[in-house]
Amino acid sequence: MMTADGRHRARRGEGDRLRGEILAAAEQLLIETADESAVSIRAIADRVGVTPPSIYRHFADKEALLRAVCREVFIRLDDTLEKAATGATNPFDELLRKGQAYIQFGLAHPENYRILFMLKQTHKAPPDGVADTDLPGSNAFLHLQDTIQRVIELGGPDAPKPDAYTMTCSVWTAVHGITSLRIAMPDFPWPSIDEQLEMVTAPWRQAICPNEHRQPTARRARQRAK
Amino acid sequence: MMTADGRHRARRGEGDRLRGEILAAAEQLLIETADESAVSIRAIADRVGVTPPSIYRHFADKEALLRAVCREVFIRLDDTLEKAATGATNPFDELLRKGQAYIQFGLAHPENYRILFMLKQTHKAPPDGVADTDLPGSNAFLHLQDTIQRVIELGGPDAPKPDAYTMTCSVWTAVHGITSLRIAMPDFPWPSIDEQLEMVTAPWRQAICPNEHRQPTARRARQRAK
DNA sequence: TGTACATCAGTGAACGCGCGTTCACTGATGTAC
DNA sequence: TGTACATCAGTGAACGCGCGTTCACTGATGTAC
Numbered sequence: 001m002m003t004a005d006g007r008h009r010a011r012r013g014e015g016d017r018l019r020g021e022i023l024a025a026a027e028q029l030l031i032e033t034a035d036e037s038a039v040s041i042r043a044i045a046d047r048v049g050v051t052p053p054s055i056y057r058h059f060a061d062k063e064a065l066l067r068a069v070c071r072e073v074f075i076r077l078d079d080t081l082e083k084a085a086t087g088a089t090n091p092f093d094e095l096l097r098k099g100q101a102y103i104q105f106g107l108a109h110p111e112n113y114r115i116l117f118m119l120k121q122t123h124k125a126p127p128d129g130v131a132d133t134d135l136p137g138s139n140a141f142l143h144l145q146d147t148i149q150r151v152i153e154l155g156g157p158d159a160p161k162p163d164a165y166t167m168t169c170s171v172w173t174a175v176h177g178i179t180s181l182r183i184a185m186p187d188f189p190w191p192s193i194d195e196q197l198e199m200v201t202a203p204w205r206q207a208i209c210p211n212e213h214r215q216p217t218a219r220r221a222r223q224r225a226k
Numbered sequence: 227m228m229t230a231d232g233r234h235r236a237r238r239g240e241g242d243r244l245r246g247e248i249l250a251a252a253e254q255l256l257i258e259t260a261d262e263s264a265v266s267i268r269a270i271a272d273r274v275g276v277t278p279p280s281i282y283r284h285f286a287d288k289e290a291l292l293r294a295v296c297r298e299v300f301i302r303l304d305d306t307l308e309k310a311a312t313g314a315t316n317p318f319d320e321l322l323r324k325g326q327a328y329i330q331f332g333l334a335h336p337e338n339y340r341i342l343f344m345l346k347q348t349h350k351a352p353p354d355g356v357a358d359t360d361l362p363g364s365n366a367f368l369h370l371q372d373t374i375q376r377v378i379e380l381g382g383p384d385a386p387k388p389d390a391y392t393m394t395c396s397v398w399t400a401v402h403g404i405t406s407l408r409i410a411m412p413d414f415p416w417p418s419i420d421e422q423l424e425m426v427t428a429p430w431r432q433a434i435c436p437n438e439h440r441q442p443t444a445r446r447a448r449q450r451a452k
Numbered sequence: 453t454g455t456a457c458a459t460c461a462g463t464g465a466a467c468g469c470g471c472g473t474t475c476a477c478t479g480a481t482g483t484a485c
Numbered sequence: 486t487g488t489a490c491a492t493c494a495g496t497g498a499a500c501g502c503g504c505g506t507t508c509a510c511t512g513a514t515g516t517a518c
Contacts (some may be wrong), residue, residue, distance in 0.1 A: 018494080018495085035346075040470075040471065040472080041471080041472060041473085042470075042471070042472085050495070050496095051495070051496055051497070052472080052473085053473080053474080053475090053495075053496070053497085054494070054495045054496075056472095056473075056474090057493085057494065057495075061472080061473080062472065062473095117407065117410050117411070118344050118406070118410055119410065120261075120410070160428075162425060163417075165417070166417040166421055166422070166425055167425060169416060169417055169422065170422055170425045170426055172407070173400075173403040173404050173407055173422065174399075174400060174403055174426070175403075176403045176406070176407050177399040177400055177401075177402045177403025177404070177406070178399050178403070180344070180402070180403070180406055181343065181398070181399055181402050184343050184344055184345065184346070185343070190395060191389075191391070191392040191395055195392055196392070196395065196396055196399065199388060199392055199393060199396045200396055200400070202386075202433075203429035203430050203432065203433040204429050206429065206432075206433060207428075207429040207432060244461080244462085266503075266504060266505080267504080267505060267506085268503075268504070268505085276462070276463090277462070277463055277464070278505080278506085279462075279463070279464085279506080279507080279508090280461070280462045280463075282505095282506075282507090283460085283461060283462075287505080287506080288505065288506095454518100455517100455518090456516105456517090456518085457515105457516085457517085457518100458514105458515090458516080458517095459513105459514080459515080459516095460511105460512105460513100460514090460515105461511105461512100461513090461514095462510105462511090462512095462513105463509105463510075463511075463512100464508100464509100464510085464511100465507105465508090465509100465510105466506105466507085466508085467505105467506085467507075467508095468504105468505100468506095469503105469504080469505095470502105470503100470504090471501105471502080471503090471504095472500105472501100472502095473499105473500085473501095474498105474499085474500075475497100475498090475499085475500095476496105476497100476498100477495105477496075477497085477498105478493105478494105478495090478496075478497100479493105479494100479495095479496100480492105480493100480494090480495105481491105481492080481493090481494095482490105482491090482492080482493105483489105483490085483491080483492095484488100484489090484490085484491100485487100485488085485489085485490100
């Protein structure tokens with residue numbers, strides 16, 4: 001028997017092939033249509049070239065499928081942030097790079113970002129019996145907390161020592177604010193992202209690294225790169 | 227002829243009565259069900275005690291209805307912020323109060339907040355021929371910009387003088403981040419809102435009012451209130 | 453004051469649609485003899 | 486090497502559902518004479 005569009009069906013051991021194609025198609029649809037409601041079981045099946053019921057051989061229901069998509073996107077987000085961090089010259093620089101990468105990731109894949117952080121958390125609920133810490137989303141968070149811990153330790157003995165966890169939440173919250181508001185209101189006359197990041201971080205830089213001179217972000221980054 | 231649930235229908239001049247009831251029902255449904263998809267023409271009509279087609283005598287289509295709901299919510303948000311500002315002892319205090327009120331407003335009416343700032347901007351597009359500045363949403367923004375202008379002027383001659391518009395966007399973005407991430411992920415172990423606000427504003431307070439002593443927000447507020 | 457009439461707010465039935473999901477099935481693939 | 490058989494990935498048809506919207510209508514309200 002052939003698949004609807006002429007592909008041969010998966011062999012015995014290849015059950016995961018279609019599974020992967022389904023996930024890829026779901027993500028593709030999210031990106032292309034930029035419309036969560038366009039991502040239906042039927043549309044996904046269509047895109048893969050398969051009939052809707054065959055989805056159910058790989059996912060219990062739509063909910064489980066979306067949960068799997070979230071998992072993929074979380075992993076990709078974490079990867080992106082970690083890659084962005086390599087090559088940083090110091091923890092503060094690393095934090096800045098991660099922030100920029102986070103925003104760029106969200107703006108480049110707005111509907112993916114949307115299902116992670118702008119919808120009800122249903123899709124993100126762990127399947128029964130899986131601890132929160134096993135979720136790929138928390139990896140990105142823990143990695144960020146790492147960076148921030150090092151930023152805090154960077155400060156001189158007189159610098160304020162905020163709680164790393166609270167500060168991680170605040171940083172996340174800040175970049176999420178920039179990202180999600182732009183996704184929701186792309187037509188608003190936003191200032192440039194660099195301006196916004198500079199405005200948010202400038203006094204922090206001052207407070208945490210009080211012995212450095214205040215300079216525009218971009219200039220500092222360029223100087224460090226030398 | 228009587229309405230479906232026994233109310234008398236509106237008299238000639240009272241066309242706006244049902245209109246108002248429809249808007250109220252739509253908002254009620256958003257709040258109660260906390261589920262945008264539960265707000266259908268049919269559900270709204272049911273709630274009002276009227277048949278679905280009668281909605282169309284008051285709104286061209288569902289889109290127009292949601293636009294009207296947004297308008298109402300924007301007005302209420304602006305009111306809430308302005309009320310929160312009265313009684314502030316200085317511009318910085320005013321800004322803080324507005325920030326707190328904004329977050330509380332969002333958390334108290336999460337689905338209302340959601341349709342304003344977490345969905346695609348379709349509902350918020352002005353009807354043809356209406357300038358952006360006529361939208362009630364921009365009132366709240368302009369009022370906030372006012373406050374921030376005064377905060378900036380509060381700083382001594384040596385304090386940094388950031389651009390008021392950019393800074394307004396940043397403040398909005400910051401409180402939106404706190405609000406929307408909590409709405410999307412209510413089960414995350416967030417720090418307290420006060421902690422988060424303090425963490426975001428502390429270095430700013432330092433930078434803008436460098437001649438004041440740094441103190442925890444709450445303590446300062448209490449002292450001022452005396 | 454009484455009557456004929458126009459208005460128009462709201463009705464009731466129906467439309468076509470796309471959705472998630474189910475069910476019994478088919479037939480290519482792999483395996484045992 | 487050839488054949489009978491079990492497996493199970495994917496099919497095709499159908500389900501019931503709630504949705505937004507349309508249409509011709511009804512009958513209470515207000516008005517003109």
